[in-house]
Amino acid sequence: MFNERVRLERLKNKITTVEEAVKLFKDGMTVGASGFTKAGDSKVILPALAERAQKEPLKISLITGASLGHGTDGKLAAAHALKKRMPFQVDKILRDKINQGEVLFVDQHLSESAEQIHNRIIGPLDIAVIEVAFIERDGSLVPTTSVGNSVTFAAFARQVIIEINTSIPMDVYGIHDIYQAEDYPHRNVIPIVAPWNKIGRKSIPVDPDKIAAIVFTDIPDSPADIAPPDEKTAAMAAHILRFFEAEVRLGHLTDRLLPLQAGIGRVANAVLAEFRQSNFYDLTMFSEVLQDSTFELIDAGILSFASASSLAVSEVWHKRLFENLQQYKEKFVLRPQNISNTPGLIRRLGVIAINTAIEFDLYGNVNSTHIGGTQIMNGIGGSGDFARNAYLSIFVTQAASKSDTISHIVPMVSHVDHTEHDVDILVTEIGIADLRGLAPRERAQTIIDHCVHPDYRELLQSYFDRACKRGGHTPHLLEEALGWHTRFAETGTMKPVPEP
Amino acid sequence: MFNERVRLERLKNKITTVEEAVKLFKDGMTVGASGFTKAGDSKVILPALAERAQKEPLKISLITGASLGHGTDGKLAAAHALKKRMPFQVDKILRDKINQGEVLFVDQHLSESAEQIHNRIIGPLDIAVIEVAFIERDGSLVPTTSVGNSVTFAAFARQVIIEINTSIPMDVYGIHDIYQAEDYPHRNVIPIVAPWNKIGRKSIPVDPDKIAAIVFTDIPDSPADIAPPDEKTAAMAAHILRFFEAEVRLGHLTDRLLPLQAGIGRVANAVLAEFRQSNFYDLTMFSEVLQDSTFELIDAGILSFASASSLAVSEVWHKRLFENLQQYKEKFVLRPQNISNTPGLIRRLGVIAINTAIEFDLYGNVNSTHIGGTQIMNGIGGSGDFARNAYLSIFVTQAASKSDTISHIVPMVSHVDHTEHDVDILVTEIGIADLRGLAPRERAQTIIDHCVHPDYRELLQSYFDRACKRGGHTPHLLEEALGWHTRFAETGTMKPVPEP
Structure with a gap:
C-alpha cells in the first residue's frame, strides 16, 4: 500500500499517524484545505483538529475550495476552532456561528481565493491539508474527486499535510488538468478554447521538502443528496x-x-x-x-x-x-x-x-x-x-x-x-x-x-x-x-x- | 479633399449632404452610433436627426459606445427622438427624460453591448453612424478619437452612414487596434498579454455596399472639462x-x-x-x-x-x-x-x-x-x-x-x-x-x-x-x-x- 501510494522513496518517512500529524497545527495559523462541494476534502486531519480544539484553545483561519463533507465544518465550529473561514460553506452549525458573529466568514467568488493567495493578499498559509489518491515518483500530488484550490495551496503553504485516500483507485490519474497561472505582471493566455481542452499536468507540483506528514484514510466522500425533481x-x-x-x-x-x-x-x-x-x-x-x-x-x-x-x-x-x-x-x-x-x-x-x-x-x-x-x-x-x-x-x-x-x-x-x-x-x-x-x-x-x-x-x-x-x-x-x-x-x- | 478622404473610388457617389443622409432614418429604427466619452461621436447626422424629430414623429433606439458630446443626447431627448437608449449617457436633459420614464435607458456594462449585438440578442441594427478620419482604399474605416462599439456596428448594421471629420489629421492612421472576436462557439484567445500588444488591423472592415451615405464635417470633439484637483x-x-x-x-x-x-x-x-x-x-x-x-x-x-x-x-x-x-x-x-x-x-x-x-x-x-x-x-x-x-x-x-x-x-x-x-x-x-x-x-x-x-x-x-x-x-x-x-x-x- 505504502509503496504503491507513496511513490517517492524519500517521502516514506513522512508517513505518520493522524495524532502525530495534527500536532503540527498551532493556534492562529492560516490553513488551506482541499475540498469542494464535499468532494476531495480532508477526512481525518481536520476532524482530528476539531477534537484537539475541544481540549485546548486552538483557532485557525481556514480556506478551502468550497464546502466540506462529513460535518467537518460543524465539528470545527462547535469546537471553536475557526477564527476565520473562506470562501464558502454549507454547514448548519458553522452557519449559526457565522451569523452569531463568532466565526468571521469571508464570502468570496470561488475563482478569487487562489488569486489572492497567489498574489500574497491572503496568507501566508502555514499549512495545506490535501487529499490525494497517491504521490507520484516526482513528489507531485494526484488529487481525488476535486481540485479546488489545492494547486495554489500546495504552491504557497509553508508545510503540506497529505491525506492519501485509498478508497479512490489509482487510475483516477488523468482525470485532472492541473494548471497554474504565471505571476503578475507576466501572466500568459490560458489556452482553453473548448471545454474538452486539457492544457496542464496530471498531478499537482509540490516541493517534497514541504511535505511534513502523510496519513492514510479510506473514508469516502460524503455522498451527494440527490433530491428528485418535484x-x-x-x-x-x-x-x-x-x-x-x-x-x-x-x-x-x-x-x-x-x-x-x-x-x-x-x-x-x-x-x-x-x-x-x-x-x-x-x-x-x-x-x-x-x-x-x-x-x-x-x-x-x-x-x-x-x-x-x-x-x-x-x-x-x-x-x-x-x-x-x-x-x-x-x-x-x-x-x-x-x-x-x-x-x-x-x-x-x-x-x-x-x-x-x-x-x-x-x-x-x-x-x-x-x-x-x-x-x-x-x-x-x-x-x-x-x-x-x-x-x-x-x-x-x-x-x-x-x-x-x-x-x-x-x-x-x-x-x-x-x-x-x-x-x-x-x-x-x-x-x-x-x-x-x-x-x-x-x-x-x-x-x-x-x-x-x-x-x-x-x-x-x-x-x-x-x-x-x-x-x-x-x-x-x-x-x-x-x-x-x-x-x-x-x-x-x-x-x-x-x-x- | 474627397480624393484624399474617400480612397475607394466607387464610394465617391455616396458623398451627400447631411439633409439627404438624414432621410435614411425611419421611425422605430435601431441605430448604432460611434462616440465614447464625448469623443469620436456623430457631429452632424444625429443633431440633424434631432432637428427632423422636432418637426415630425420620429423615435429611434440609440446604442452608442458611451457618452456623446455637443449636447447631442439632450437635443435628441428634447425632440422626443429617443425610445430607448443604451449603454451610457451623461446628458442632463436626457437624464431627466429617463428619470421621468419617457426614455427607456438600458444601463449596461460597456463591454457587453457589442457582445449582445454580435450574438443578435440586441438589434438588428438598421443604421450605423460612424465618424471616421478617412475611408481606406479597401473601403475600411479609419476611426477618429474613439473606437467604442464601431467595429460591431459596422459589421452588424444593415446600412452605414459615414461622417468624415476633416479636423482629424489623416496620420491618425495607426493609433487604433481593430479586433473583432469570432462567433460562438468557436471563439479564440484574445492574444493580449501586455497593454502595448497590438493584435488587429488599423482600420474597421465594412462591406462597402452597406455604406449608404458619406457626409463631411470639421466640428471637433467637445473638449473635456478638466477640473483641477481640489x-x-x-x-x-x-x-x-x-x-x-x-x-x-x-x-x-x-x-x-x-x-x-x-x-x-x-x-x-x-x-x-x-x-x-x-x-x-x-x-x-x-x-x-x-x-x-x-x-x-x-x-x-x-x-x-x-x-x-x-x-x-x-x-x-x-x-x-x-x-x-x-x-x-x-x-x-x-x-x-x-x-x-x-x-x-x-x-x-x-x-x-x-x-x-x-x-x-x-x-x-x-x-x-x-x-x-x-x-x-x-x-x-x-x-x-x-x-x-x-x-x-x-x-x-x-x-x-x-x-x-x-x-x-x-x-x-x-x-x-x-x-x-x-x-x-x-x-x-x-x-x-x-x-x-x-x-x-x-x-x-x-x-x-x-x-x-x-x-x-x-x-x-x-x-x-x-x-x-x-x-x-x-x-x-x-x-x-x-x-x-x-x-x-x-x-x-x-x-x-x-x-x-
Missing part, C-alpha cells in the same frame, strides 16, 4: 428548456447550445434531466461541479464532455464511475477552481449559467446568500464568477414558499449578490422573464407578469405603479422597499395583515 | 499613493505597479497627477479612456504606454497631441470597448481599477449610478467590467457633501452596482479602508474608522452596534437601513433632526 423544479426546468428551444428557433443558439454551467441542487438536476426529452445533442458543460445528472446525460449520449472542479455524486454514481473509470475518463475533466471559474474563459466559451437565487426583485437584482438581509445561508460560491461573464445568466427560484408566506420576488432584495446589470433570465415555477435589452420599468412589468406568485402579483403591481408615479429610472418607494421583509419578521408572513 | 480629491489621491507605496513595501507590487484603469473625472486626474511626485516609473494604463493626465505622465517619462477605447482630452491637449502625433503614436492605442473592457484581459493583466462611487455602505457595497435609489445619474459605464475582474478594485467618493447634509457612506446603499464581493479598497478624503480578506463585521468597523465624515461617524457606529446586537453575518436593521435616504428626502439632510 412539481416546482420540473416546471422551472420545462420553462428553461422551452426558452432554449425558442432561442434555437431565433437562430441565437444551435441544438448543441453552448457550454452549460449548473449550480448544485434540485433545479440544476431537473434541467439536466429535462434534456433527455429534448432534441438537444452534443452538449457540453463548463461548470464548477458535476452531479449524477451529468453522467446520466453522458450515458444517454446527449452530453459529450463536462469540465468542472469537482465530482459531487451519489453513492451509486460514485461506485459506477470509479468501477468504469476508463469508460468515462475521456468524457470529463477536473480543473483548479480558478480555471473552472475564471472570468475570461466563461466569456470566451460563452457559458450558459444556471444558478439558484434566494430572492430577486422587481428590477432583476438577485440575492443568493442572505435570509432577511442579515443571516447568511451558504455563500455566493461560483454564481458570481459565472453570472457576470456568461453568455446567458439565468437565475431560478420558487415564486413563493412556506405556505406562500414568503414571496421570493420582492420590491427590493434585502441583499444584492448579482446586480440588474448581470442578470439575463429569471425563472420561477410560474414562468420565465427574459430581461435582456430591457430598461428597468420594462423589466419590472415582465417579472410581475411572468414570475410572481398570484398571491403577490397585485401587491407588487401596486408597489410598482405607486413607485412609477413618484418617478425615477428605477422607481422605488424607499420607505416601503424593504417592508415585505420587515413584515415577515414581525408577523410571519409577507402578506399584509387584513384591516380589522 | 483639497478633497488631492487628499484621496494622496491616500491612494500612500497605499500603493505600502503595497510595494509589502512585496505585493513593484514600483512599476500593474496596468492602471482610471474612470473619468477629478479623482482619476488627481491620482495620475500625484504620480509625478512619486518613485513609480514605467507605468502603464489598460483603461477605457485617456485624459490629459495620461499624456502629462507620458511627457514626464513616468507612464510608458496607455491602452483605452477613447481620447477625452482638453482643447490644449487635443491640439498638442495631433500636432505631434508621430511622437505619441508609439505610446498609446485605442481599442474596441469590448476589448479594452473585456473581463478576461482585465484579470490576465492584473489591472488596478480606480472608479468613482456615488455612495458606499457599511459593508462595502457600492452605488455608482443612482441618487436616492431611483434617479439615475449617468450609468455604470465600464466600472463593473473593471471592478469585477481587477487585481485591485478601488472606489473613491467624498465622505460628505452639500454642506455635509449628505453622507456618502450610509448604512445600506439605495442601489447596488458593485457588491461587497467585488470591492477591495474604499477611499474618501478622510482615509482609506482596505477590505481585502475581511469579513463583513470587520469591513464595517474599518470603514467607520477610516472613511466616514466625523459628523456621521457616531451615527453609523450606533447603527452598526445596534445591528450587531440583532445578529447576522451582515448585521442590519432593515427598518432603518434606508432611513438616511428617506430622511434626506423629507428634511434635506441625512442628519437626524434634534429632539425639540
Whole structure:
C-alpha cells in the first residue's frame, strides 16, 4: 500500500499517524484545505483538529475550495476552532456561528481565493491539508474527486499535510488538468478554447521538502443528496428548456447550445434531466461541479464532455464511475477552481449559467446568500464568477414558499449578490422573464407578469405603479422597499395583515 | 479633399449632404452610433436627426459606445427622438427624460453591448453612424478619437452612414487596434498579454455596399472639462499613493505597479497627477479612456504606454497631441470597448481599477449610478467590467457633501452596482479602508474608522452596534437601513433632526 501510494522513496518517512500529524497545527495559523462541494476534502486531519480544539484553545483561519463533507465544518465550529473561514460553506452549525458573529466568514467568488493567495493578499498559509489518491515518483500530488484550490495551496503553504485516500483507485490519474497561472505582471493566455481542452499536468507540483506528514484514510466522500425533481423544479426546468428551444428557433443558439454551467441542487438536476426529452445533442458543460445528472446525460449520449472542479455524486454514481473509470475518463475533466471559474474563459466559451437565487426583485437584482438581509445561508460560491461573464445568466427560484408566506420576488432584495446589470433570465415555477435589452420599468412589468406568485402579483403591481408615479429610472418607494421583509419578521408572513 | 478622404473610388457617389443622409432614418429604427466619452461621436447626422424629430414623429433606439458630446443626447431627448437608449449617457436633459420614464435607458456594462449585438440578442441594427478620419482604399474605416462599439456596428448594421471629420489629421492612421472576436462557439484567445500588444488591423472592415451615405464635417470633439484637483480629491489621491507605496513595501507590487484603469473625472486626474511626485516609473494604463493626465505622465517619462477605447482630452491637449502625433503614436492605442473592457484581459493583466462611487455602505457595497435609489445619474459605464475582474478594485467618493447634509457612506446603499464581493479598497478624503480578506463585521468597523465624515461617524457606529446586537453575518436593521435616504428626502439632510 505504502509503496504503491507513496511513490517517492524519500517521502516514506513522512508517513505518520493522524495524532502525530495534527500536532503540527498551532493556534492562529492560516490553513488551506482541499475540498469542494464535499468532494476531495480532508477526512481525518481536520476532524482530528476539531477534537484537539475541544481540549485546548486552538483557532485557525481556514480556506478551502468550497464546502466540506462529513460535518467537518460543524465539528470545527462547535469546537471553536475557526477564527476565520473562506470562501464558502454549507454547514448548519458553522452557519449559526457565522451569523452569531463568532466565526468571521469571508464570502468570496470561488475563482478569487487562489488569486489572492497567489498574489500574497491572503496568507501566508502555514499549512495545506490535501487529499490525494497517491504521490507520484516526482513528489507531485494526484488529487481525488476535486481540485479546488489545492494547486495554489500546495504552491504557497509553508508545510503540506497529505491525506492519501485509498478508497479512490489509482487510475483516477488523468482525470485532472492541473494548471497554474504565471505571476503578475507576466501572466500568459490560458489556452482553453473548448471545454474538452486539457492544457496542464496530471498531478499537482509540490516541493517534497514541504511535505511534513502523510496519513492514510479510506473514508469516502460524503455522498451527494440527490433530491428528485418535484412539481416546482420540473416546471422551472420545462420553462428553461422551452426558452432554449425558442432561442434555437431565433437562430441565437444551435441544438448543441453552448457550454452549460449548473449550480448544485434540485433545479440544476431537473434541467439536466429535462434534456433527455429534448432534441438537444452534443452538449457540453463548463461548470464548477458535476452531479449524477451529468453522467446520466453522458450515458444517454446527449452530453459529450463536462469540465468542472469537482465530482459531487451519489453513492451509486460514485461506485459506477470509479468501477468504469476508463469508460468515462475521456468524457470529463477536473480543473483548479480558478480555471473552472475564471472570468475570461466563461466569456470566451460563452457559458450558459444556471444558478439558484434566494430572492430577486422587481428590477432583476438577485440575492443568493442572505435570509432577511442579515443571516447568511451558504455563500455566493461560483454564481458570481459565472453570472457576470456568461453568455446567458439565468437565475431560478420558487415564486413563493412556506405556505406562500414568503414571496421570493420582492420590491427590493434585502441583499444584492448579482446586480440588474448581470442578470439575463429569471425563472420561477410560474414562468420565465427574459430581461435582456430591457430598461428597468420594462423589466419590472415582465417579472410581475411572468414570475410572481398570484398571491403577490397585485401587491407588487401596486408597489410598482405607486413607485412609477413618484418617478425615477428605477422607481422605488424607499420607505416601503424593504417592508415585505420587515413584515415577515414581525408577523410571519409577507402578506399584509387584513384591516380589522 | 474627397480624393484624399474617400480612397475607394466607387464610394465617391455616396458623398451627400447631411439633409439627404438624414432621410435614411425611419421611425422605430435601431441605430448604432460611434462616440465614447464625448469623443469620436456623430457631429452632424444625429443633431440633424434631432432637428427632423422636432418637426415630425420620429423615435429611434440609440446604442452608442458611451457618452456623446455637443449636447447631442439632450437635443435628441428634447425632440422626443429617443425610445430607448443604451449603454451610457451623461446628458442632463436626457437624464431627466429617463428619470421621468419617457426614455427607456438600458444601463449596461460597456463591454457587453457589442457582445449582445454580435450574438443578435440586441438589434438588428438598421443604421450605423460612424465618424471616421478617412475611408481606406479597401473601403475600411479609419476611426477618429474613439473606437467604442464601431467595429460591431459596422459589421452588424444593415446600412452605414459615414461622417468624415476633416479636423482629424489623416496620420491618425495607426493609433487604433481593430479586433473583432469570432462567433460562438468557436471563439479564440484574445492574444493580449501586455497593454502595448497590438493584435488587429488599423482600420474597421465594412462591406462597402452597406455604406449608404458619406457626409463631411470639421466640428471637433467637445473638449473635456478638466477640473483641477481640489483639497478633497488631492487628499484621496494622496491616500491612494500612500497605499500603493505600502503595497510595494509589502512585496505585493513593484514600483512599476500593474496596468492602471482610471474612470473619468477629478479623482482619476488627481491620482495620475500625484504620480509625478512619486518613485513609480514605467507605468502603464489598460483603461477605457485617456485624459490629459495620461499624456502629462507620458511627457514626464513616468507612464510608458496607455491602452483605452477613447481620447477625452482638453482643447490644449487635443491640439498638442495631433500636432505631434508621430511622437505619441508609439505610446498609446485605442481599442474596441469590448476589448479594452473585456473581463478576461482585465484579470490576465492584473489591472488596478480606480472608479468613482456615488455612495458606499457599511459593508462595502457600492452605488455608482443612482441618487436616492431611483434617479439615475449617468450609468455604470465600464466600472463593473473593471471592478469585477481587477487585481485591485478601488472606489473613491467624498465622505460628505452639500454642506455635509449628505453622507456618502450610509448604512445600506439605495442601489447596488458593485457588491461587497467585488470591492477591495474604499477611499474618501478622510482615509482609506482596505477590505481585502475581511469579513463583513470587520469591513464595517474599518470603514467607520477610516472613511466616514466625523459628523456621521457616531451615527453609523450606533447603527452598526445596534445591528450587531440583532445578529447576522451582515448585521442590519432593515427598518432603518434606508432611513438616511428617506430622511434626506423629507428634511434635506441625512442628519437626524434634534429632539425639540
